[in-house]
Ligand SMILES: NC(=O)C1=CN([C@@H]2O[C@H](COP(=O)(O)OP(=O)(O)OC[C@H]3O[C@@H](n4cnc5c(N)ncnc54)[C@H](OP(=O)(O)O)[C@@H]3O)[C@@H](O)[C@H]2O)C=CC1
């Protein structure tokens with residue numbers, strides 16, 4: 001963080017440290033998952049008896065990292081910032097002397113994402129006892145509100161897990177008591193200094209860690225980071241900033257955004273969120289691949305014919321047309337969510353589950369990809385449609401969208417990875433709004449069985465007989481494998497059946513929302529599910545020339561009716577690469 005400017009709260013008297021010897025302090029230490037990163041033998045011997053005793057009773061702390069893996073070299077404070085010059089040893093002993101606090105400031109608290117996702121995710125973490133003992137949540141935005149009004153606003157969106165409703169009301173009101181509000185402009189150092197004073201008051205002189213969640217339009221990211229870093233960063237612990245997408249709209253603007261953010265933050269302090277990385281099935285992708293012998297040996301061009309990444313929504317841009325028209329579906333979904341999943345799918349085995357090892361492998365995939373060509377992409381836009389006596393508005397009927405907009409609300413693309421593992425395998429992506437269904441899935445279509453003895457049982461369409469592995473990210477999370485099976489009986493009739501792992505029947509626990517996992521990881525300094533700047537750069541390099549060409553040439557999107565299966569062009573694109581979309585095969 002940059003040097004602090006004049007801020008009345010910055011000169012307040014030194015924090016008074018309370019004793020380490022209580023449960024809360026221990027909990028704070030554990031919540032930082034420092035058990036896995038004890039700094040030295042001397043420290044270990046000092047704390048070992050206490051820690052080991054606690055491990056036996058509170059084993060859960062060991063596994064708090066979302067990758068269940070030791071957080072190598074992750075410190076309570078990030079490197080390189082003014083407030084971050086302590087060594088790991090002093091940080092630990094600081095934690096030892098006082099019980100630290102965590103403050104989470106949701107910037108843009110009055111907005112849609114904050115209400116819909118961030119506050120509910122924070123409550124879910126609190127409800128499930130993942131947050132440290134001493135935490136406060138601040139909402140910050142321009143809208144005038146007091147603490148009570150903020151609480152009323154968010155209380156409507158908090159829910160308890162369906163499967164665990166015990167003490168729900170009580171927990172909710174305890175959580176709301178920890179929520180506060182500060183109204184202010186996004187570019188006002190004075191207002192952020194007021195926020196700092198309020199946070200300090202709640203911190204009560206204890207060492208503090210501060211997390212800022214930028215749930216605001218991207219054009220004000222840098223102002224907020226400047227004001228927050230100079231006026232409201234922690235002086236005694238870490239300060240981290242979660243940045244929401246879009247991270248720019250092409251290579252140039254993204255690099256510029258990164259450059260500006262880095263005037264005030266180190267790379268380690270920036271948590272670029274892609275909420276698809278927090279989804280359960282996306283997390284499971286690496287587990288499936290790397291912990292099952294039956295998958296990894298098949299994971300290459302030798303056995304896989306094509307891979308499909310499919311995102312569809314059964315509603316349009318309702319309410320977000322103004323934002324969307326400047327970005328379009330390629331930037332909104334493909335360049336980030338689907339591409340991120342693709343890199344996880346295609347990467348080589350990382351050296352370890354450490355964030356840097358994984359992100360290094362993801363970058364290699366991106367850098368091995370063939371630049372996206374216009375002839376390998378088709379774009380579409382939904383038009384109005386009447387169905388069942390109801391009329392659905394087209395994209396350009398939205399008053400916030402220009403009537404002549406050619407912004408795609410649908411796109412399909414064929415991508416290729418030029419490396420030994422994937423040479424020649426089409427990786428197809430398809431993303432669209434206002435389609436017939438809401439789903440996100442990964443489909444892996446395997447090659448034909450060579451010299452298949454049962455060929456004659458399949459008729460002429462051999463493609464229909466190939467195995468397909470489907471990871472259904474949402475809704476109804478599932479992993480299923482399509483296999484050929486003998487229909488029981490005396491004859492020899494084959495059918496296609498699914499080996500089906502449907503989460504809701506296998507696991508009784510409700511699946512946490514992606515934002516819960518990602519918030520927890522940011523709090524605990526786990527960077528694996530956040531986008532590193534070189535990753536972002538490589539992702540933009542892949543898409544920027546295509547986006548420029550689409551825009552320069554004002555390529556007209558193929559219109560498709562609201563609620564349909566999307567433009568026919570997507571089928572031609574797939575057919576060009578000998579692929580049939582798995583989701584439209586009629587037996588998915
Ligand atoms: N909504 C969603 O589902 C998703 C959103 N995102 C991203 O998250 C971020 C927040 O999204 P969302 O909550 O939908 O955004 P909103 O448009 O609701 O904006 C959030 C808040 O920012 C303030 N704001 C809005 N426009 C401006 C402006 N032009 N200048 C200054 N302040 C403004 C408003 O607060 P006030 O007026 O009180 O200051 C508003 O309540 C965005 O970057 C978005 O792209 C990412 C994924 C999904």
Ligand SMILES: O=C1O[C@H](COP(=O)(O)O)[C@@H](O)[C@H](O)[C@H]1O
Pocket residue numbers: 275313332333440
């Ligand atoms: O990032 C975005 O994601 C949502 C879809 O998220 P999901 O978790 O509900 O699948 C999408 O609607 C939005 O346009 C996009 O910006």
